[in-house]
Amino acid sequence: MNPKNRTRIPTKTQCYEMLKETGTFEHIKEHSETVTRVAKEIAQRLNEAGKNIDIELVVAAALLHDVTKTRSLETGEDHAKTGAELIRGKGYIDVSEIVRQHVRLDDEPGNETITEAEIVNYADKRVINREIVDLKERRDYILKRYADIFDDPGEIEKIFKNMEKTEAKIFNAMPYRPTSLKENVS
Numbered sequence: 786m787n788p789k790n791r792t793r794i795p796t797k798t799q800c801y802e803m804l805k806e807t808g809t810f811e812h813i814k815e816h817s818e819t820v821t822r823v824a825k826e827i828a829q830r831l832n833e834a835g836k837n838i839d840i841e842l843v844v845a846a847a848l849l850h851d852v853t854k855t856r857s858l859e860t861g862e863d864h865a866k867t868g869a870e871l872i873r874g875k876g877y878i879d880v881s882e883i884v885r886q887h888v889r890l891d892d893e894p895g896n897e898t899i900t901e902a903e904i905v906n907y908a909d910k911r912v913i914n915r916e917i918v919d920l921k922e923r924r925d926y927i928l929k930r931y932a933d934i935f936d937d938p939g940e941i942e943k944i945f946k947n948m949e950k951t952e953a954k955i956f957n958a959m960p961y962r963p964t965s966l967k968e969n970v971s
């Protein structure tokens with residue numbers, strides 16, 4: 786993203802305040818912190834490879850991607866949608882757009898350009914709770930645990946098919962393979 790065009794981004798402190806305001810459970814906060822570490826590692830490596838990823842934007846969106854998840858466990862609300870609305874309401878439009886797309890991306894993976902939304906979406910799919918896992922493990926976990934929230938059972942398969950393409954695209958520009966991500970995340 787071109788920094789000139791981007792909208793306001795909350796600081797880490799502001800992100801943590803929002804997580805507190807929404808009563809985010811500790812384990813969801815810890816999940817978000819792991820997703821943030823994964824997303825930041827990818828963003829940094831991509832920039833070293835000459836990409837132009839907005840790391841601050843990636844970090845804020847990754848920290849906030851599950852900001853309404855705790856509430857959704859009770860209400861059954863679509864937490865990607867309501868999280869995005871909450872963040873949009875505070876004026877963080879770019880962060881909101883990434884949070885909105887953290888379960889399902891709007892666009893099919895293209896050939897080369899890697900977006901901040903793809904990085905956060907992908908990072909979330911490499912983490913179960915606080916553990917960094919591979920895509921297949923995460924897919925099996927979602928199929929087992931969340932199959933009922935997807936209207937179309939084929940949709941999870943489709944999401945992960947696209948995710949494999951996104952993974953290939955991202956790691957085409959990375960200095961190591963997807964299986965080495967875990968040992969590279971600090």
Ligand SMILES: [Fe+2]
Nearest residue numbers: 850851854887
């Ligand atoms: Fe989520």
